[in-house]
Amino acid sequence: MSTDEPTADDVTPDEVSGEETTVAQSDEPVLSVEDVKVHYKPGGIVKRALTDKKVRAVDGVSFDLYENDIVVLVGESGCGKTTLGKTAVGLEKPTEGTVSYRGQDIWEAKENPREAETEFTEIRRAMQIIHQDPANALNSSRRVKAILSDPLKKWRTELGPKEREDTIYRYLEYVDMMPPEDYAERYPHQLSGGEKQRVALGRALLMNPDVILADEAISALDVSLRVGMMDLILDLQETFDTSYVFISHDLANARYLAKRAGGRIAIMYLGEIVEIGPPEEILRNPTHPYTKVLKWSTPTVDPNLARERIQEDPPVREVDVPDPEDPPSGCKFHTRCPEAREVCTREEPGLYDTAGESDAACFRALETHEYWNSDELAGPDDEYGAESESGFGD
Numbered sequence: 001m002s003t004d005e006p007t008a009d010d011v012t013p014d015e016v017s018g019e020e021t022t023v024a025q026s027d028e029p030v031l032s033v034e035d036v037k038v039h040y041k042p043g044g045i046v047k048r049a050l051t052d053k054k055v056r057a058v059d060g061v062s063f064d065l066y067e068n069d070i071v072v073l074v075g076e077s078g079c080g081k082t083t084l085g086k087t088a089v090g091l092e093k094p095t096e097g098t099v100s101y102r103g104q105d106i107w108e109a110k111e112n113p114r115e116a117e118t119e120f121t122e123i124r125r126a127m128q129i130i131h132q133d134p135a136n137a138l139n140s141s142r143r144v145k146a147i148l149s150d151p152l153k154k155w156r157t158e159l160g161p162k163e164r165e166d167t168i169y170r171y172l173e174y175v176d177m178m179p180p181e182d183y184a185e186r187y188p189h190q191l192s193g194g195e196k197q198r199v200a201l202g203r204a205l206l207m208n209p210d211v212i213l214a215d216e217a218i219s220a221l222d223v224s225l226r227v228g229m230m231d232l233i234l235d236l237q238e239t240f241d242t243s244y245v246f247i248s249h250d251l252a253n254a255r256y257l258a259k260r261a262g263g264r265i266a267i268m269y270l271g272e273i274v275e276i277g278p279p280e281e282i283l284r285n286p287t288h289p290y291t292k293v294l295k296w297s298t299p300t301v302d303p304n305l306a307r308e309r310i311q312e313d314p315p316v317r318e319v320d321v322p323d324p325e326d327p328p329s330g331c332k333f334h335t336r337c338p339e340a341r342e343v344c345t346r347e348e349p350g351l352y353d354t355a356g357e358s359d360a361a362c363f364r365a366l367e368t369h370e371y372w373n374s375d376e377l378a379g380p381d382d383e384y385g386a387e388s389e390s391g392f393g394d
């Protein structure tokens with residue numbers, strides 16, 4: 001990592017740098033998520049049997065991921081980003097809609113293999129996941145060498161023991177674990193959190209995947225290590241031609257990843273993508289009022305801005321997130337949205353082109369929508385009806 005790259009503290013919506021990657025993205029998507037819904041009954045067996053209610057964890061989401069692309073899913077806890085990520089890589093079956101790998105419906109490949117052009121086992125290999133907590137993902141009773149041997153024994157059967165060992169050492173070098181002969185003999189408890197996450201990244205790359213789902217993969221690391229891990233992921237993206245669905249609650253990290261990789265940020269709220277676009281557009285010129293809320297709640301290193309924010313109320317009508325079992329009618333954000341008007345309580349917005357480069361699920365993106373003649377909603381308590389303490393962020 002060069003010395004002029006940003007520290008974690010620099011990576012804020014106000015200030016970001018870092019060289020953009022130069023690998024071209026493909027014309028055809030490697031992964032297509034089309035109108036995907038994941039609904040399930042909440043609670044345990046008894047509650048599920050007694051209720052007709054459903055949690056709409058993901059509620060009509062579409063996006064494409066191209067080769068060498070990154071889409072960072074950002075939102076508050078419980079917004080559905082992890083469920084969407086798992087559904088996108090075939091770990092969870094959608095209730096409705098399709099997920100396709102290079103044009104092949106993943107679930108058709110699994111359930112109707114005779115009709116499929118791509119085998120499900122090949123799709124499984126091509127889609128890997130890095131979890132938030134590598135300690136749970138790595139078998140504590142096995143050495144790093146044994147952990148990394150498993151995918152090679154399964155997918156690279158042509159390799160003999162010596163070639164397998166050489167490959168493991170090479171991948172440990174890729175993830176900056178030097179000397180590899182030393183790290184290969186260690187158990188997970190002999191590694192730091194950052195080193196465990198590097199082993200998890202190396203294991204995922206050993207499968208030569210097309211897509212990696214990184215589920216809060218840097219959240220458990222010390223702040224001082226996060227930029228280094230993000231840089232390693234981005235450098236190896238160029239080496240391995242891999243695409244990422246990255247899940248983060250942190251808009252600053254999302255911006256860093258998406259900006260360097262020429263990717264997009266997708267803002268999620270109550271199971272829907274409410275805005276998607278290039279990081280600079282999302283951060284500097286957000287269209288959706290919820291994107292503005294996330295930006296407002298992201299820590300800043302600018303002392304003046306930080307001071308201003310302490311004195312401001314959060315830009316919402318209500319701080320509390322609605323019950324996902326009983327979401328609001330119309331636009332799901334209308335109970336919290338400071339711009340909400342009467343039409344927002346009964347009509348659901350689609351994802352519209354904005355004047356900038358993003359798409360946003362807000363009537364305000366449409367110059368001629370009836371929204372502009374609709375009655376404003378009265379605030380619950382005061383101008384915004386907001387409480388004084390912010391409930392945002394994790």
Ligand code: SF4
Nearest residue numbers: 331334337344362363
């Ligand atoms: S559609 Fe209405 S309630 Fe929804 S985000 Fe836009 S202004 Fe707010």
